[in-house]
Amino acid sequence: MSDQPYTDDDLRAEAARQLSAHGPGASREQTYAAMLDAPIESTRDTDGPTWSEALDAPDLSTPAATINALINDAADVSEWAVHLGADGLEPLGEQLTAHTQNGPWFRLHFAVRPDMPDDMRRALVEGIGQEIAKHFPTA
Template identity: 60%
Template sequence: MPEQPYTDNDLRAEAARQHDQIFDEALEFVGVGESMQDAYVGSTLNGDEGSTWGELVEGEAFGEAQEKIHALIRGAADVSEWAVNLGADGLEPLPEQLSAQTDNGPWFRLHFAVRPDMPDDMRRALVEGVGAEIAKHFGEGTVTPAESARRVQCGDCGAVGAVDTSEDGRAYLYPSGQIGH
C-alpha cells in the first residue's frame, strides 16, 4: 500500500467539490440581500466615498436588484476546480482576457493565469501573442468596424472591435487600441 492512499488529484477534486458547496450554501437568496445592504455600489465610488446598496435603492427596487444579483450568482459557471488548481499550482489570474463577440453574445472568452513572479512584459506578450494568433484565423478584411459578429472585446478596458495585426506583429483592437494594454 502506498504511503498515502490518495493522489494530489484526489485532494484537488475534493477541494473543488467543497469550494463549490461552500458557495452554494453561503449564497442563499436572503444572504444575498444581507450582503448587499452595506456593500458599496461600484459605479457610485469616488475615492473613498460612495453609496451602499441599502442607501441607493429601497423597498421593491432593492428586492429587484437582489433578485438580479441572485440570478447572476446561480447562473455563474462553476469554476471551483479551476480556482483550486490555480492556487495549488501557485498561479494567479490576470485581469486581461480575450473575448470574441457575436450578435448572440460571446463566442468564446479566454482567461489567463500566471505565476506571480512573471514580469509584466512577459504577461503582456502572452496576452498579445494569443490575441495575434487568434487574429490570424479571423482572416484579413473579414471583419470591419461596422460588423458585430466576430468582434473581440478587451477584458481590460471593455473596448470592442475587430482584431488587426500590425507590421510589428502585435495584435490590436480596431478601432480602440492594443489588446492587453
C-alpha cells in the same frame, strides 16, 4: 507506498467540491442580506456608498434578484480555480473575448505566476489575441 490514504488530486477534488458547494444555491433573501453593507464595486475607489446607503430597501430587491441569478447561473469553475491555486498561478484581469451577433463566442481568461514581469504578461495576452485575430474575417 505512502502512509497517507489520499493523493494531491484527492485534496484538489475535495477543495473543488467544497468551493462549488458554497457558491450557487443561495436564496434571494440571502443574497439581499449579504449585499446590504457591501460597497458598490464601481464606487469603491472613491469610498462610495454601500448598497443599502445607495438604495432604499424596496429598490434593493431588483439588483438582489439579478445578483442571485448571476450566482446561480455561473459556470462552475471550482476545479479550475483549485488547480490554479495549487499551481501557484494568479488570474489576470485581462481577457480575450470573440463576439458574434448573438453574444460572446468564446472568452479566454489568463492565469500566470505572480513573479511574471508585466511586459511578459502583456506580450502573452497581446500575442495570443493577435494570433487568434488572424483567423477571423475582417469587416
